[in-house]
Amino acid sequence: MSNNQQYNTKCLNHPYQDIISICSNCPNNIPVCIDCITEDHNGHSFKKLNDINFRNQIQHDFKNQTIPKLNNYLENNKKILDESNNHFKEIQDNHTKNFDKAFNIFKELKYIISAKENDIKRLLMTELDQNTDVKNIITTTIENNNNIITNAIKYNNDINNNNNINNEFIELLKHHHQCNNLLSNINNNNFPEYKDTQLIIKQNNLYSIKDLTNSYIEVLDIPLDLKTLKFYNLEFTIYEEGCDISHLEIRNLAIGPIGCLPKNIPTTVTDLYLLDGFDQPLNFIPPTVQHLYLHNIKYQLTPDSIPATVTDLYLLDGFNQPLNFIPPTVQYLYFNNIKYQLTPDSIPATVSRLYLLDGFNQSLNFIPPTVKNLYLNNIKYQLTPDSIPATVTHLYLLDGFDQSLNFIPPTVEFLHLDNIKYQLTPDSIPATVTHLYLQDGFDQPLNFIPPTVKYLYIFNIKYQLTPDSIPETVLRLYLQDGFDQPLNFIPPTVEHLYLKNIKYQLTPGSIPATVIHLYLLDGFNQSLNFIPPTVKSLYINNIKYKLIPGSIPNHLTNLMFDHGFSQRFTKGIIPGSITSTLMGDVVYPLEHDSISNPDQKISYLTQYKHPKIK
Numbered sequence: 091m092s093n094n095q096q097y098n099t100k101c102l103n104h105p106y107q108d109i110i111s112i113c114s115n116c117p118n119n120i121p122v123c124i125d126c127i128t129e130d131h132n133g134h135s136f137k138k139l140n141d142i143n144f145r146n147q148i149q150h151d152f153k154n155q156t157i158p159k160l161n162n163y164l165e166n167n168k169k170i171l172d173e174s175n176n177h178f179k180e181i182q183d184n185h186t187k188n189f190d191k192a193f194n195i196f197k198e199l200k201y202i203i204s205a206k207e208n209d210i211k212r213l214l215m216t217e218l219d220q221n222t223d224v225k226n227i228i229t230t231t232i233e234n235n236n237n238i239i240t241n242a243i244k245y246n247n248d249i250n251n252n253n254n255i256n257n258e259f260i261e262l263l264k265h266h267h268q269c270n271n272l273l274s275n276i277n278n279n280n281f282p283e284y285k286d287t288q289l290i291i292k293q294n295n296l297y298s299i300k301d302l303t304n305s306y307i308e309v310l311d312i313p314l315d316l317k318t319l320k321f322y323n324l325e326f327t328i329y330e331e332g333c334d335i336s337h338l339e340i341r342n343l344a345i346g347p348i349g350c351l352p353k354n355i356p357t358t359v360t361d362l363y364l365l366d367g368f369d370q371p372l373n374f375i376p377p378t379v380q381h382l383y384l385h386n387i388k389y390q391l392t393p394d395s396i397p398a399t400v401t402d403l404y405l406l407d408g409f410n411q412p413l414n415f416i417p418p419t420v421q422y423l424y425f426n427n428i429k430y431q432l433t434p435d436s437i438p439a440t441v442s443r444l445y446l447l448d449g450f451n452q453s454l455n456f457i458p459p460t461v462k463n464l465y466l467n468n469i470k471y472q473l474t475p476d477s478i479p480a481t482v483t484h485l486y487l488l489d490g491f492d493q494s495l496n497f498i499p500p501t502v503e504f505l506h507l508d509n510i511k512y513q514l515t516p517d518s519i520p521a522t523v524t525h526l527y528l529q530d531g532f533d534q535p536l537n538f539i540p541p542t543v544k545y546l547y548i549f550n551i552k553y554q555l556t557p558d559s560i561p562e563t564v565l566r567l568y569l570q571d572g573f574d575q576p577l578n579f580i581p582p583t584v585e586h587l588y589l590k591n592i593k594y595q596l597t598p599g600s601i602p603a604t605v606i607h608l609y610l611l612d613g614f615n616q617s618l619n620f621i622p623p624t625v626k627s628l629y630i631n632n633i634k635y636k637l638i639p640g641s642i643p644n645h646l647t648n649l650m651f652d653h654g655f656s657q658r659f660t661k662g663i664i665p666g667s668i669t670s671t672l673m674g675d676v677v678y679p680l681e682h683d684s685i686s687n688p689d690q691k692i693s694y695l696t697q698y699k700h701p702k703i704k
Contacts, residue, residue: 097257101126102264109260111136112144118270119148121263145259149249152266157246159273160239167232167239170279177284178225185218187339188289195291210289217287224282231281235272242269290337319344319363321383326363347388366408372396384409386429391415407449413437425450427470432456448490454478466491468511473497489531495519507532509552514538530572536560548573550593555579571613577601589614591634596620612653618642632656637663651676652695659684673698 100123101107107123115134122131137144192214196207242265249262316335317328326344329335329352335343336354343359345351347367351374355362361381364372369388377399386408389395395415396403402422405413410429418440425432427449436456437444443463446454451470459481468490471477477497478485484504487495492511500522509531512518518538519526525545528536533552541563548555550572559579560567566586569577574593582604591613594600601608603624610618615634618641627648632655635641639662642649646667652674657663659680664671666686672693673680679700680692694702 097261098264099257099260102267103130109139109263111138112263113137118267118274119263120267121260139259139263148259148263148266152262152269153246153249156266156269156273157243159276160242160269163273163276164236164239166276167236170281171229171232174225174228174281178221181218181221181284181286184287184339185214188214188287191289191291214287214289217285221284221287224284228281231279238268238272241265288337321363324361326361344383375400386410393417396420416441427451434458437461457482468492475499478502498523509533516540519543539564550574557581560584580605591615598622601625621646630655639663640665648672650674652697662686676700 099108101109102121104123104125107125109121109123111122111127113120113122113126113131113134114137116131122136127136189211192207192210245261245265249258316330316333318325319328320326324342326342327338327340328344328346329348331348331350333352335352336356338356339358340356341358342361342363343355344363344365345368346365347369351370355374355376357376357378359376360378361383362375362379363383364385364387366385367388368385371389372391372395375382375397377397379397380399381402381404382396382400383404383406385406391411393415396417398417398419400417401419402424403416403420404424405428406426408429412430413436416423416438418438420438421441422443422445423437423441424445424447426447432452434456437458439458439460441458442460443465444457444461445465445467446469447467449470450467453471454473454477457464457479459479461479462482463484463486464478464482465486465488467488473493475497478499480499480501482499483501484506485498485502486506486508487510488508490511491508494512495514495518498505498520500520502520503522504525504527505519505523506527506529508529514534516538519540521540521542523540524542525547526539526543527547528549528551530550531552532549535553536555536559539546539561541561543561543563544565545568546560546564546566547568547570549570555575557579560581562581562583564581565583566588567580567584568588569590569592571591572593576594577600580587580602582602585605586607586609587601587605588609588611590611596616598620600620601622603622605622605625607627607629608621608625609629610631610633612632613634617635621628621643623645626646628642628646629650629652631653637657639660642663642665644665644667646665648670649664649668650672654675654677656677658678661683664684664686668687668690670691670693672695674695675697680703682703685692685703692703
């Protein structure tokens with residue numbers, strides 16, 4: 091810190107007085123002025139500012155104890171603020187749904203309940219205003235605390251460890267006191283609570299409108315006292331016997347061994363989890379449920395137990411029943427460490443995707459030939475070269491997988507790697523693999539990629555790519571959702587580049603000049619000014635970025651719209667340089683004034699369902 095720095099040496103409680111000493115009786119080494127000594131600290135003992143040992147101790151504690159705690163405090167504040175913002179966002183979304191629902195209902199009841207409609211709206215707005223006040227209090231408190239912490243940390247980064255009496259130490263003393271006060275109350279935030287508002291609709295007979303206006307609809311603060319459980323990335327609300335859950339807008343519901351099932355399961359539920367000991371028929375499952383999770387339930391399942399709407403079936407730890415109950419609609423089957431011993435005829439031929447999750451510990455000879463896609467988590471069973479049937483063509487090694495890859499059969503052409511534990515080497519991947527997918531979190535060097543891989547798909551991996559990361563045998567490169575690294579690693583052999591909704595912000599120098607064919611896939615949402623003049627063919631799917639005249643560069647010669655492209659072809663969208671346009675699956679038709687170059691050739695795929703321009 092500069093020697094001509096203007097230090098703040100004024101008292102925290104008496105801004106017009108200078109700090110002259112430190113109170114020995116009070117906690118956190120309170121710096122005091124002459125007014126403090128004669129008022130609140132009258133009769134206390136004090137330490138001198140020029141006490142070298144004390145100064146050194148304060149400086150040491152501030153740097154080695156207080157600052158690390160402050161960093162943790164900042165992280166905790168960020169977590170609280172994120173949770174507050176997320177919670178408030180849910181409240182806002184729920185408020186919008188409630189508001190729309192109230193509007194539609196009162197529109198049906200018309201003028202008879204107009205007064206009640208206004209009451210409900212005012213109440214909803216009041217609840218939202220109260221929650222807004224709560225959010226503002228939390229945000230303001232944390233921002234104020236963060237300012238104190240940030241100033242202290244900035245001061246610490248600039249500090250001179252001078253041992254003589256100076257204003258610098260006095261400012262340090264103030265920071266030290268303020269920060270320790272914060273840290274003393276780190277577990278006592280005492281933030282006000284949000285009110286989670288739910289609009290309750292009691293669907294009764296609407297004929298007696300006058301009698302129903304006061305009971306048909308009401309606004310309640312729904313306490314969040316229902317327990318939840320987490321399974322992988324999902325959070326399930328656990329049903330408590332006797333609770334009315336019909337009004338809840340939840341997607342994931344768990345039910346344990348209870349005497350009485352809920353009278354009505356919300357129509358929003360798509361994922362249903364039946365816990366250990368559940369012992370009732372499954373005919374209560376509504377048709378909205380598509381994903382069913384079964385633990386070690388007691389109820390003996392039969393071929394008609396599972397509704398035909400279920401497409402994803404999870405058999406979890408301890409499940410111990412024959413699998414002849416699985417309906418033909420189930421295409422995705424998940425196994426944890428189930429007890430039931432699987433045989434070659436256990437799984438119906440309708441299953442096309444099989445997931446073996448953490449802890450699975452049985453031979454894989456039960457897999458039917460219909461399974462083309464096999465997903466392996468951190469299974470216990472030790473795989474050998476003959477473990478995987480030759481019918482599998484797509485293999486997914488998921489987070490935590492930790493076995494050698496010498497078991498992969500030669501039929502596998504598509505290999506997906508999550509953040510696996512097994513350390514890959516140049517001979518790990520068989521030469522039959524032509525399509526390689528590096529999924530979110532993958533964190534290993536890419537020197538293991540064999541020359542047979544021509545198609546490489548990269549998601550939001552952790553490993554930092556460099557210009558020599560990708561072998562020059564790769565011809566087509568796909569950068570998938572969330573990818574967030576510079577593109578200077580692309581080798582010159584890549585002529586076809588596919589971009590999905592990547593996070594990295596593209597600039598005019600991002601794409602190498604060797605790329606000739608560029609594909610903008612679903613969700614892409616960036617300006618197209620990064621496209622280099624070497625790109626001659628542009629393929630546009632259902633991108634989010636709104637095209638306007640001039641968005642598509644004028645140096646292209648070939649242009650294709652396909653896969654649900656959902657923007658209108660206004661005049662000037664297709665530049666005059668285009669000599670060939672290919673139309674596929676698009677929402678809106680190509681119009682005559684969309685074409686700037688009358689000599690260009692227009693071709694149509696079979697997916698194009700609109701009138702054609704000749």
